[in-house]
Amino acid sequence: MSRTFYITTPIYYVNDVPHIGHAYTTLAADVMSRYKKLKGYEVFFLTGSDEHGQKVEKAALAAGETPLELADRVVKRFQALWDKLGISYTDFIRTTQERHKKGVSHLFEKVLAKGDIYLGEYEDWYCTPCETFWTETQLIDYKCPDCNRPTEKLKEESYFFRMSKYQEQLLAHIEANPDFIQPKSRRNEILSFVKEGLRDLSVSRTSFTWGIPVPGNDKHIIYVWFDALTNYITALGYPDDGGNFGKFWPVDVHLIGKDILRFHTVYWPTFLLAAGLPLPNKVFAHGWWTVEGQKMSKSLQNVVEPNMLIDKYGVDAVRYFLLREVPFGLDGDFSHAALVHRINSDLANDLGNLLSRSTAMVNKYFGGTVQAPGALAEIDLAYKAKTEAMVEQVDVNLDELAFSRALQSIWEVISAGNKYIDETAPWTLAKDPSQQERLATVMYCVLESQRIIYFLLSPFMPKTAAKGLYYLGWQGTPDEAGLGWGGLETGTGIVKAEPLFPRIEDKTDL
Numbered sequence: 001m002s003r004t005f006y007i008t009t010p011i012y013y014v015n016d017v018p019h020i021g022h023a024y025t026t027l028a029a030d031v032m033s034r035y036k037k038l039k040g041y042e043v044f045f046l047t048g049s050d051e052h053g054q055k056v057e058k059a060a061l062a063a064g065e066t067p068l069e070l071a072d073r074v075v076k077r078f079q080a081l082w083d084k085l086g087i088s089y090t091d092f093i094r095t096t097q098e099r100h101k102k103g104v105s106h107l108f109e110k111v112l113a114k115g116d117i118y119l120g121e122y123e124d125w126y127c128t129p130c131e132t133f134w135t136e137t138q139l140i141d142y143k144c145p146d147c148n149r150p151t152e153k154l155k156e157e158s159y160f161f162r163m164s165k166y167q168e169q170l171l172a173h174i175e176a177n178p179d180f181i182q183p184k185s186r187r188n189e190i191l192s193f194v195k196e197g198l199r200d201l202s203v204s205r206t207s208f209t210w211g212i213p214v215p216g217n218d219k220h221i222i223y224v225w226f227d228a229l230t231n232y233i234t235a236l237g238y239p240d241d242g243g244n245f246g247k248f249w250p251v252d253v254h255l256i257g258k259d260i261l262r263f264h265t266v267y268w269p270t271f272l273l274a275a276g277l278p279l280p281n282k283v284f285a286h287g288w289w290t291v292e293g294q295k296m297s298k299s300l301q302n303v304v305e306p307n308m309l310i311d312k313y314g315v316d317a318v319r320y321f322l323l324r325e326v327p328f329g330l331d332g333d334f335s336h337a338a339l340v341h342r343i344n345s346d347l348a349n350d351l352g353n354l355l356s357r358s359t360a361m362v363n364k365y366f367g368g369t370v371q372a373p374g375a376l377a378e379i380d381l382a383y384k385a386k387t388e389a390m391v392e393q394v395d396v397n398l399d400e401l402a403f404s405r406a407l408q409s410i411w412e413v414i415s416a417g418n419k420y421i422d423e424t425a426p427w428t429l430a431k432d433p434s435q436q437e438r439l440a441t442v443m444y445c446v447l448e449s450q451r452i453i454y455f456l457l458s459p460f461m462p463k464t465a466a467k468g469l470y471y472l473g474w475q476g477t478p479d480e481a482g483l484g485w486g487g488l489e490t491g492t493g494i495v496k497a498e499p500l501f502p503r504i505e506d507k508t509d510l
């Protein structure tokens with residue numbers, strides 16, 4: 001049986017255009033997905049778009065379009081960005097697709113038939129931008145406690161989900177599974193939220209029409225979060241439990257931003273419990289990006305568009321920066337200066353220099369051909385051991401979604417490589433004919449360590465890794481077997497490398 005890995009991003013609302021926040025989650029999922037493929041897993045990587053609900057309906061009205069016209073237009077922008085960013089998703093689900101609507105209706109009907117959804121009446125405060133109801137005591141100055149925007153009082157007949165019934169079961173599950181909600185601070189937040197008590201949840205609306213009708217009562221539209229969350233199973237073919245649903249559910253990890261934690265760790269699991277379906281293995285909520293110290297918003301006109309960044313700095317520099325700069329799970333600040341600093345110091349200097357100088361040397365000393373190494377000296381063994389430890393550290397860190405730490409452990413070996421060259425001084429060995437074998441060994445070690453580095457970089461920076469491996473004479477795609485020391489064969493032709501990342505000098509251009 002092959003090992004499987006299922007990872008998801010949120011499905012993004014189509015009333016907004018993609019910005020670095022959306023790119024961040026999707027990129028993180030892409031890196032995990034590429035890494036797991038490299039490790040031999042069969043991967044299903046899902047992303048998509050959230051197209052129903054009042055928010056989209058209102059945005060369409062304002063734009064003079066039908067909601068579907070708006071969605072068709074915006075979805076193309078997301079998909080074009082994902083192509084440009086090198087996102088290797090398996091499937092892109094749109095909540096307006098038949099396959100999705102069918103699955104949502106089925107789930108709703110199933111929970112209804114069980115008696116866990118019932119018809120009642122609702123009177124509460126509603127925040128349209130967040131698509132969330134609040135009680136009066138939760139409001140701050142009658143504004144939404146999450147986004148601080150005005151709320152409106154709504155009274156309507158509504159279907160309710162008996163969320164309260166699952167409070168104890170959910171609590172027990174969170175307590176028994178420390179990894180279920182990550183990072184730990186988020187887990188604690190949800191534990192106290194659930195302990196305060198769960199109310200039944202309104203899961204239908206009669207105030208608008210853009211959505212999936214309640215089966216058997218089409219005056220009601222299914223609540224947009226019930227609809228949206230279900231994408232994680234409808235994309236696998238639910239309710240058909242053969243095929244992908246049987247194969248990939250439960251999901252290995254739902255990646256989300258901290259803004260939508262409660263929906264994924266309270267609502268979604270209780271829906272699944274009611275339907276008798278297994279719960280996700282892990283929900284990981286990352287932090288929030290601000291821009292040059294400020295909240296990103298249309299009104300402040302400081303929204304950072306990934307398209308512009310990619311055009312200016314290149315796709316792999318952006319991919320690297322977003323995952324290296326801020327530990328996954330914490331909030332972070334985006335600035336051009338920080339990005340340029342990373343490009344110049346980590347990419348141009350450390351990574352690029354190591355490749356340029358080592359491939360230049362092997363061309364100068366051995367006509368660009370890898371020579372058989374002799375016995376390894378102590379300094380070589382230490383460098384080899386460091387390279388091997390990196391493979392392990394990257395694996396452990398990525399399992400914890402610690403992207404930044406994984407990259408840090410790769411950069412330690414890059415620095416070690418530059419230091420290794422300084423200490424072994426190949427230019428001195430080259431002057432002494434009796435040191436030919438020693439020189440061959442040093443060259444072998446420094447090239448082999450980099451081959452493994454580029455294998456591990458391939459999920460993060462696929463284009464750069466392909467270039468690096470080309471210069472190192474590696475044909476084929478990185479795989480798990482090649483992560484071991486010794487894969488570089490004697491006789492391999494090494495191409496003198498061009499700089500991978502030119503330094504960005506002109507500060508006035510920022």
Ligand code: ME8
Pocket residue numbers: 009010011012013014016020021022024025050228229230231255256257258259260287288289290296
């Ligand atoms: O919430 N920093 O969609 P959405 C980091 N449709 N990440 C950010 C960010 C920022 N400043 N801004 C947005 C929805 N994100 C629902 C989801 S899922 C069943 C339904 C990212 O378009 C982050 O992943 O508002 C966040 O969770 C997501 O965009 C919200 O996207």
